[in-house]
Amino acid sequence: QRRWATPKRKMQNAKCKMRNIGWVGLLGLLFALWPGLSAVAQPVADTIVAEVRFEGLSAVSTNYVESVVHTSAGSSYDQARVEADVTRLLATGKFSAVDYRTQARDTGIVVTFTLKERPRVTTIRFVGNAKYSDKKLREQVPIQIGDPLDIFSVREGADAIRLLYR
Numbered sequence: 001q002r003r004w005a006t007p008k009r010k011m012q013n014a015k016c017k018m019r020n021i022g023w024v025g026l027l028g029l030l031f032a033l034w035p036g037l038s039a040v041a042q043p044v045a046d047t048i049v050a051e052v053r054f055e056g057l058s059a060v061s062t063n064y065v066e067s068v069v070h071t072s073a074g075s076s077y078d079q080a081r082v083e084a085d086v087t088r089l090l091a092t093g094k095f096s097a098v099d100y101r102t103q104a105r106d107t108g109i110v111v112t113f114t115l116k117e118r119p120r121v122t123t124i125r126f127v128g129n130a131k132y133s134d135k136k137l138r139e140q141v142p143i144q145i146g147d148p149l150d151i152f153s154v155r156e157g158a159d160a161i162r163l164l165y166r
Contacts, residue, residue, distance in 0.1 A: 047077045050108030056115040060094050068092060069113070077102075077109045085113070094118060094148050118148035126161075137161055 051073050054065050069085045071078075082100055089098045097116040102109050124145060126137045141157030143150065 047104075048108040049073055049075050049077050049111055050105055051110045053110065053112040054115060055112060056117065058117060059120055060115075060117055065089070065113070065115070071111055077111070082111060089113070089115065093150060118150070121145055121147050121149055132164065137164075140164055 049071060052066075052069065052071055054062055057065065066072075068088050070088075071082050071085050082102075086098045086100060089095055094117060095115050096118045097114075099114045101112050101114070103112070104110075121143055122145065124138065124141065124143070126134050129137055140160040141153075142160075143153040143157060147153075
């Protein structure tokens, strides 16, 4: 089916092309500035880490986090290592978000990790369980009191209890 080029359709096509040119121009400008921005934001490669800080800890101990993180004071700064530290911290399951920032000082680079802990499970209640005891149902649930809240573990426990009642 052929569409006829009406003045209205021509105007719509022209607006669409202008939008595309606008986005392409904006992206081109962003990529043109990107190397300059990253060079300003990132510390020099041969710089020593003066200090490693952790913000946002309440239930998780600093000693635990330090054991997971490979970046340490006195070592040379390596952005890839810091980003791997972020990945390792998230993989522990104790944090819902991890970010970092660097700050240049006379003594070296200060690396600050900002951590958002997952909420902790404080109680587990079973409602309407007439056939099985709470103890038997608790054995089916992979999450325990004090564990970081993990919605997948909660669903896994709910599915296990459903299977038990079938």
